[in-house]
Amino acid sequence: xxxxxxxxxxxxxxxxxxxxxxxxxxxxxxxxxxxxxxxxxxxxxxxxxxxxxxxxxxxxxxxxxxxxxxxxxxxxxxxxxxxxxxxxxxxxxxxxxxxxxxxxxxxxxxxxxxxxxxxxxxxxxxxxxxxxxxxxxxxxxxxxxxxxxxxxxxxxxxxxxxxxxxxxxxxxxxxxxxxxxxxxxxxxxxxxxxxxxxxxxxxxxxxxxxxxxxxxxxxxxxxxxxxxxxxxxxxxxxxxxxxxxxxxxxxxxxxxxxxxxxxxxxxxxxxxxxxxxxxxxxxxxxxxxxxxxxxxxxxxxxxxxxxxx
Amino acid sequence: xxxxxxxxxxxxxxxxxxxxxxxxxxxxxxxxxxxxxxxxxxxxxxxxxxxxxxxxxxxxxxxxxxxxxxxxxxxxxxxxxxxxxxxxxxxxxxxxxxxxxxxxxxxxxxxxxxxxxxxxxxxxxxxxxxxxxxxxxxxxxxxxxxxxxxxxxxxxxxxxxxxxxxxxxxxxxxxxxxxxxxxxxxxxxxxxxxxxxxxxxxxxxxxxxxxxxxxxxxxxxxxxxxxxxxxxxxxxxxxxxxxxxxxxxxxx
Numbered sequence: 401x402x403x404x405x406x407x408x409x410x411x412x413x414x415x416x417x418x419x420x421x422x423x424x425x426x427x428x429x430x431x432x433x434x435x436x437x438x439x440x441x442x443x444x445x446x447x448x449x450x451x452x453x454x455x456x457x458x459x460x461x462x463x464x465x466x467x468x469x470x471x472x473x474x475x476x477x478x479x480x481x482x483x484x485x486x487x488x489x490x491x492x493x494x495x496x497x498x499x500x501x502x503x504x505x506x507x508x509x510x511x512x513x514x515x516x517x518x519x520x521x522x523x524x525x526x527x528x529x530x531x532x533x534x535x536x537x538x539x540x541x542x543x544x545x546x547x548x549x550x551x552x553x554x555x556x557x558x559x560x561x562x563x564x565x566x567x568x569x570x571x572x573x574x575x576x577x578x579x580x581x582x583x584x585x586x587x588x589x590x591x592x593x594x595x596x597x598x599x600x601x602x603x604x605x606x607x608x609x610x611x612x613x614x615x616x617x618x619x620x621x622x623x624x625x626x627x628x629x630x631x632x633x634x635x636x637x638x639x640x641x642x643x644x645x646x647x648x649x650x651x652x653x654x655x656x657x658x659x660x661x662x663x664x665x666x667x668x669x670x671x672x673x674x675x676x677x678x679x680x681x682x683x684x685x686x687x688x689x690x691x692x693x694x695x696x697x698x699x700x701x702x703x704x705x706x707x708x709x
Numbered sequence: 710x711x712x713x714x715x716x717x718x719x720x721x722x723x724x725x726x727x728x729x730x731x732x733x734x735x736x737x738x739x740x741x742x743x744x745x746x747x748x749x750x751x752x753x754x755x756x757x758x759x760x761x762x763x764x765x766x767x768x769x770x771x772x773x774x775x776x777x778x779x780x781x782x783x784x785x786x787x788x789x790x791x792x793x794x795x796x797x798x799x800x801x802x803x804x805x806x807x808x809x810x811x812x813x814x815x816x817x818x819x820x821x822x823x824x825x826x827x828x829x830x831x832x833x834x835x836x837x838x839x840x841x842x843x844x845x846x847x848x849x850x851x852x853x854x855x856x857x858x859x860x861x862x863x864x865x866x867x868x869x870x871x872x873x874x875x876x877x878x879x880x881x882x883x884x885x886x887x888x889x890x891x892x893x894x895x896x897x898x899x900x901x902x903x904x905x906x907x908x909x910x911x912x913x914x915x916x917x918x919x920x921x922x923x924x925x926x927x928x929x930x931x932x933x934x935x936x937x938x939x940x941x942x943x944x945x946x947x948x949x950x951x952x953x954x955x956x957x958x959x960x961x
Contacts, residue, residue, distance in 0.1 A: 429805075445809075447805070449837045449840065449841070450836070450837070450840065452833045452834075452836065452837055454794075454798060454830045454833055454834075455798045455801065455830065455833045455834040455836075455837040456837075457798070458795060458799050458801065458802060458830075458834060459798060459799075459801045459802040459805065459834075459837065461798075461799055461802055462788075462798070462799035462800060462801060462802015462803040462804075462805070462806070463802035463803070463805055463806045464802070465787065465788065465802065465803060465806075466802070466803050466806030466807070467806070468802075468806050468809070470802075485792060486795065486798070486830075489789065489792055489795065490795060490798075490799060493789060494781065494788075494789070
């Protein structure tokens with residue numbers, strides 16, 4: 401059974417630590433947009449182009465066209481929406497081996513405010529054919545999935561947080577596109593994405609057990625439409641209720657893909673995520689304001705499963 | 710039509726390309742950032758044997774590789790363009806990759822329109838070119854003074870194009886974009902001098918077709934009736950030596 405470790409580690413921090421060695425190992429050009437996240441080392445192909453996300457994505461795409469695999473490091477709030485058209489036309493359409501890394505994703509920008517929150521990223525990236533959309537569940541998964549993105553034969557978006565986030569004991573090594581059941585269950589399937597949200601799902605599953613419901617928990621660390629079929633198949637055949645949990649707007653996010661894939665079996669679906677724009681505040685307070693807390697989610701799920709419709 | 714001599718100079722004089730091996734690693738790269746000039750590029754690619762002359766006649770016919778805007782299905786077309794403001798950013802990437810290959814790198818030439826300069830991403834990329842010391846990058850700007858709905862000055866801003874590139878710190882030269890000898894000379898110099906270099910070309914939209922030349926309405930013309938075709942054919946000037954045109958070059 402999966403346990404939440406006492407320590408917390410930032411997915412962005414481990415990305416920064418692991419990137420220099422992985423970039424060298426896999427011959428990856430690293431394009432930075434003045435994020436301050438990357439610590440370049442000698443020998444690394446590292447270009448900080450400044451606060452210029454469109455030019456950064458274009459540069460990476462142009463270099464990739466010449467055979468050079470590339471990674472672009474950005475704040476999620478500024479790559480995915482601002483440079484969306486460059487990602488769409490110059491990366492996704494020609495299936496380039498470019499990894500877009502978005503840090504400070506979801507509400508993790510916290511007090512930086514709504515200009516720096518990225519709750520649209522999953523919907524926007526999921527809208528693009530060819531794009532693999534990756535949300536590591538913790539710091540260990542972040543390093544493994546980063547390396548998989550750097551070896552993937554096509555475009556990827558890697559969503560990372562900002563500050564320290566939960567780390568899990570007993571979480572298996574991730575494989576891009578393959579969901580992980582982390583707790584078996586037969587009544588309610590809780591599909592979660594991202595560190596805070598997976599920890600939340602485990603809490604809620606415990607609460608549901610107390611209320612007499614057996615809850616399955618699935619870690620969806622790859623959330624794009626191409627992966628959603630596998631998530632749908634991972635939902636226990638006996639489950640009558642599907643609850644998707646994400647730190648993102650639910651329109652087009654992970655839940656929408658999974659529900660679309662699992663819809664044919666007629667399972668009822670409760671999407672839970674961020675609704676509306678968030679004010680400035682601590683990450684934890686913003687999750688609370690969004691109802692992404694164990695008490696709130698448990699209440700919503702119990703209402704959902706007791707509805708006779 | 711405004712870009713024809715520019716394309717001829719690049720593909721027949723300046724650039725080292727191999728139509729038998731469009732992906733040749735040591736090639737000079739051409740990026741058509743003003744993707745709506747794809748027809749002029751297709752004609753050039755046909756003359757340069759990347760595609761057949763017969764294929765040019767398939768333009769926008771069912772099953773054709775030749776669309777209104779270029780795409781990578783066509784040999785010699787490096788990127789799908791037409792969404793304006795992408796080419797220079799992509800050219801930063803190809804020219805960087807070329808510089809990784811050795812001391813005397815091949816060049817990347819990117820063709821932009823003057824209307825296209827209204828896209829902010831052009832200038833975002835222009836800053837990056839300088840910051841990366843893109844010595845082997847040449848931006849060729851086709852200043853034909855018109856865009857879809859009117860003259861560039863009427864629609865937006867008429868600040869001198871060459872001054873803008875110079876202001877961004879680019880080595881900037883101006884040339885009559887229909888004077889083939891002058892173009893070849895300027896492009897030779899650009900290839901032999903560390904850039905990034907902007908070659909600002911004064912041109913005439915739809916040059917060579919009197920009925921259409923120098924008018925915004927010639928941005929996209931469908932010759933779909935006999936009457937239109939006859940009128941255009943009658944107004945076409947015969948090919949002459951460079952510099953003999955009576956049409957005035959645009960203001961750069």
